[in-house]
Amino acid sequence: MDTIDHLRAFSRFYTGRLGLLGKSYLGSGLGVAEVRILHDLDGPQPTFARDLAQALALDEGYVSRALKGFERRGWIVRRVAQDGRAREVTLTDAGRAMVADLRAQSRAALAPLVAPLAPAQQGALVGALRAVEDILSCKSAPLVLRDLEPGDGGWVIERHAALYAAEEGYDANFEALVAGIVTGFLTSRDPARARGWIATRGTERLGSIFVVSEAPEVAKLRLFLIEPAARGTGLAQHMLDAAVSFACGAGYARMRLWTHESHRAAGRLYARNGFQQMESTPQRAFGRDVVDQVWERPL
C-alpha cells in the first residue's frame, strides 16, 4: 500500500466520517455550496462573484443565482464597482449573523466527534491535521542547520541507537557507547574547539554532525547521522561543509573520522571531499562483524 492508496483510504474514511456533516445545513435550507460561498464572503473587504466562483471551483451561473438568493434574503448587498461590469458583494449585518449561526451549527455537529477525545488526543489531532495540510500544500519549512538545544543530545543518542539497531543489527551496547560520547560532549567542551549541529526542517530533526578535538591539530568528526527519509538530498554535503568550515576556523590542521565499510554512500561522500582512507580493521562489535575504517583529510 503506497502513499496514493493511503490517501485514497483516508479520503474514504474522512468522507464516511465527516461527509454526512454537510447535511447539517439542511436545517437552514442552504446547500453545501451556498454555505461555502457565505463562508468565503465573511471577510473584511468586499468580494466579486468571479473570485468566489474561482476560489470554490463553482459554476459562475450557480454563484450568480446563489448571490441573488442571498440578496433577496437581505444577507448581502451588491453595488457596482469601479469596473462597471463587476459588482462588489458585501455581507450585511444580517448576513454576518447568518454566517455566525452556520458556524455554530457546524461546530455543534462536530462537537460530539471531538468531545470524547482527551486533551492530549485533541492536540495530536490538530498536529496531524496541520501536518497533512502543510505537506499537501508543499509548505515545507526551510532546511536549517542549527546549534544544539535542550533535548538534541538525547535525540542524537536515540536515533543512533534506533537506526543502527534497525539497519546494522547493533545490540544495546551501541546506545551506551553513543550516550557516553554525547555525555562527554555536553559535559565538557570548549566552544572554540568543538561544536555540534542539528539539521532541521520545521520542527523535525533530520540529522546531526559533531566536531570535537582529538589532538591539538586533529579535529574529529563524530555522530554524523542523517535520517533515512532525508538521505540522498544533498543534506550530507551541506552538513559536512559546515563541519569542515568550522574545523578550519578553529585552527585544526587535519580532520579525521571513524566509520565502517557498510556505509558505502558515506564513503563516497568522504572521498569526494578530500578524505583518504587510512586504516581498515575487521572487528567484532555490538554483536556484529564489522570493518572499521579511519578516514582523514588535511584542512
Place this chain on the structure above:
Amino acid sequence: MDTIDHLRAFSRFYTGRLGLLGKSYLGSGLGVAEVRILHDLDGPQPTFARDLAQALALDEGYVSRALKGFERRGWIVRRVAQDGRAREVTLTDAGRAMVADLRAQSRAALAPLVAPLAPAQQGALVGALRAVEDILSCKSAPLVLRDLEPGDGGWVIERHAALYAAEEGYDANFEALVAGIVTGFLTSRDPARARGWIATRGTERLGSIFVVSEAPEVAKLRLFLIEPAARGTGLAQHMLDAAVSFACGAGYARMRLWTHESHRAAGRLYARNGFQQMESTPQRAFGRDVVDQVWERPL
C-alpha cells in the same frame, strides 16, 4: 482556535484540495456515490443492498436504482438469498475490471499531488493521515509498560531536557546530567537490581521510570517522567506500582527518590504511596532556584 475550528479548517482545505477529484469519475459516466458503492462491493463475499445503504449513509432507493444500473451493464449479479426478501449482490468479472479501472483513474488523479513529494514527506503524510484516522475512530492502542529498547535511553534524555527546559527553565547543563545518569545505567547495570521501563501507546512513548541501586538495602527511583499529554490519566500510579513491585522483588528494604517542590502532582502521588518527605533543601541549579526534596518509603 480550538480543535473543532481546526477540524473545520481542515475540512475546508481538504474538500477544496481533493474535492474536485470526485469529478474525475465523470469520464466513466458514474457519480461519486455510485463509485463508492462499486468500491464497497469489491470484497470476497456478496453484499446486501441494505448493508451498502447503511455503510455509505445513502438512500435505499438510490442504492436500489444504482444496483439496477450496474446489473444492466453486467457489472453485478443479484440472486435471492436464504432470506427471500434480500438479494445477494456479487461483482462479476466485468464489474471487478470496472472497479480496477476506477481505482487506476483515481490513482492517476491523485498522482500529481503525491509525485512532487519527497519520500520523507510521503512517509510523514502517511503517518499523519493514519494518526487522524486512529484518533477520530478512537482506535487508541493499549497502554504498555515495556523494557528498554535501543533508542529509549536517548529518548529519556531528550524528553527530560526538553520538558525541564520548557516547564522549569532549566539550562543545557541539565541534559548533561541526565545523559550521565542514563549512560551509567546503560553501561553497567545489574539486571537483578536495576531496571527501566518505557510506557507506550502504540509507537508513541508516554513516559519513563527507572529503579537503580543506591545502597544494598536502598532502591532509588530515577528518571520518572510522563509526557504532558499523558498526565492525569493514572499512568503515573501504574508506573510507580511496577517500579515498587520490582524493587520489592529485588530485595530492597527502602525506596528513595529525589524530586523538587514545584512538582506538586508528583508530591501528592508519592504521599499517596507511602513515601515521606525526608529533606528539603533550597538550591541553585541549572540556572534556577529550586527546592530539592528527598522522599522515602519502606518496601
Place this chain on the structure above:
DNA sequence: GGGAAAAACTTGACGGAATCAAGCAAATCC
C-alpha cells in the same frame, strides 16, 4: 478612435443526483 475581443455577470434550459413517500413480498412476532 472605432471595431473586435475579452471579461464580469445574468439568464434559460436541462440532466440527473438525491430524497420522500408509497408499495410489495417475505419474514417474524405474538
Place this chain on the structure above:
DNA sequence: GGATTTGCTTGATTCCGTCAAGTTTTTCCC
C-alpha cells in the same frame, strides 16, 4: 393467522450543478 417488521423497489419531486447563450462594460489593437 393476522399484525408488524424487514429488505427492497418504484414513482414523484426537488433542486444542485452544468452548459450555452445573452447583456453590458472594459480592454485590446490596428
